[in-house]
Amino acid sequence: MFKLTGKQAIVTGGGSGIGKAISEKLAEAGAVVQVLDTNEIEGKRAADEIKASGNLSYFHACDVSDPLAVQETIDRVAQQSHIHILINNAAIAHVGNIENTTGEDMMKLYQVNVLGVFNCSKAVIPYFKKANGGVIINMASIASTMGLSERFAYTMTKGATLSMTYALAKDYLADGIRCNAISPARIHTPFVDGYLEEHYRENQKEMFETLSKYQPIGRMGKPTEVAALVLFLCSDEASFITGCNYPIDGGCLNLMG
Ligand SMILES: NC(=O)c1ccc[n+]([C@@H]2O[C@H](COP(=O)([O-])OP(=O)(O)OC[C@H]3O[C@@H](n4cnc5c(N)ncnc54)[C@H](O)[C@@H]3O)[C@@H](O)[C@H]2O)c1
Structure with a gap:
């Protein structure tokens, strides 16, 4: 079960934390994993560790907020081999309420966390349409659907990540493209x-x-626990699942209080 043999996956922010665990898990399941990250040392290390364990992974220095860099990277990867899976995981955090959040903070978070998802999804969709299929997983957060203290700018971006998930899932139903979101609590x-x-x-x-x-x-939570959910949602066993948001939150959304 949950094999990705013959598939190629792009994981943004794959050099650290949850993205690294996802890259490892998808590679273990047989996918060729393309790690995109701004951190060249950690991104390359993640890909090298996967290779050292006998699986396939390559690193690409790429800032997801830069549309030209994203298009160029995804075109280059697609020319080598068809892309089946996109994991929009890269994001940055910010702590603050509306009073101590500046307009610049809002723009910076928007550029990476929202436009990053937009740029990468926009670049893969034509390839997915041509192949009549593909999977996109967006890393949202419990902040997408509940109020967290002191996370004003971050929450704005994670709400948008979830809304984009629904919009993408709806627009590309007929093209066989599945799009789901995962909403972790603290990992x-x-x-x-x-x-x-x-x-x-x-x-x-x-x-x-x-x-x-x-x-x-x-x-x-542990990054490997999130990675296991990602693997399931990417697999053919999840072929009936699209337009959903999966909390992985130790009970935060439903069991508080
Ligand atoms: N850790 C948590 O508690 C938690 C909870 C809910 C959601 N999330 C979400 O999970 C995802 C991963 O979080 P994490 O804790 O593993 O973060 P992390 O900071 O450990 O890793 C993020 C990776 O993204 C890369 N990155 C940052 N900006 C980038 C850019 N512009 N272009 C390309 N790469 C970029 C970083 O270099 C880093 O390797 C994020 O979307 C985050 O919002 C995390």
Whole structure:
């Protein structure tokens, strides 16, 4: 079950955290994985580690907010071999309410998190249409459907990511293209460790506990748990699933309180 033999997948932000785990999981399932990331060291490392484990992966330095770079990268990959799967995972975070969020913050988050999804999806859709099929997974967040404190700009982008998922799924139903979103609560990635280091250097351990207990299940998720859901949604076993949002949140959306 859940084999991706003969498939080619693009994973944006595949150099770290959830994207790295997704790249590894899809490659283990037999896909050739093209890692797109702005972090050349980590992106290349992720692809090299996959190769070292006997699977296939290549790295491309690419900023998803740059439409020309995205088009050029995706055209280059598609010329070598057909693309079957796009994972729109790359995103950046921002902490702040509306008062301490600037217009520049809003534009920066919009450019990476919203236009990144737009640019990559726009570049693959013509190839998917030609082949009469393809899968897009958008990394949304519980912030797409619930209010999180101090995440004003980030929430704006994750709401848009979810709405774009529904719009894409609807527009390309007849072309055999499936598009779904995944909405994680807090997942323990380098981003979380960096956040604690930056904002809570004095009481990192305590804050880690607090952030863990926010999820009713009592812990943060693991990148591999998100990757397993992505693999299922990309596989032929999920061929009846499109236009859906999958929370993977330790009970946040339904079991709070
Ligand atoms: N970690 C969490 O708790 C959590 C929760 C909900 C949703 N998410 C979402 O999951 C996704 C991955 O999060 P993560 O925690 O693994 O993050 P991360 O910071 O560990 O990894 C993100 C990767 O994206 C890359 N990236 C950033 N900007 C880019 C750009 N413009 N072009 C190409 N690559 C770029 C980074 O270099 C990095 O390798 C994001 O969409 C995030 O919003 C994360």
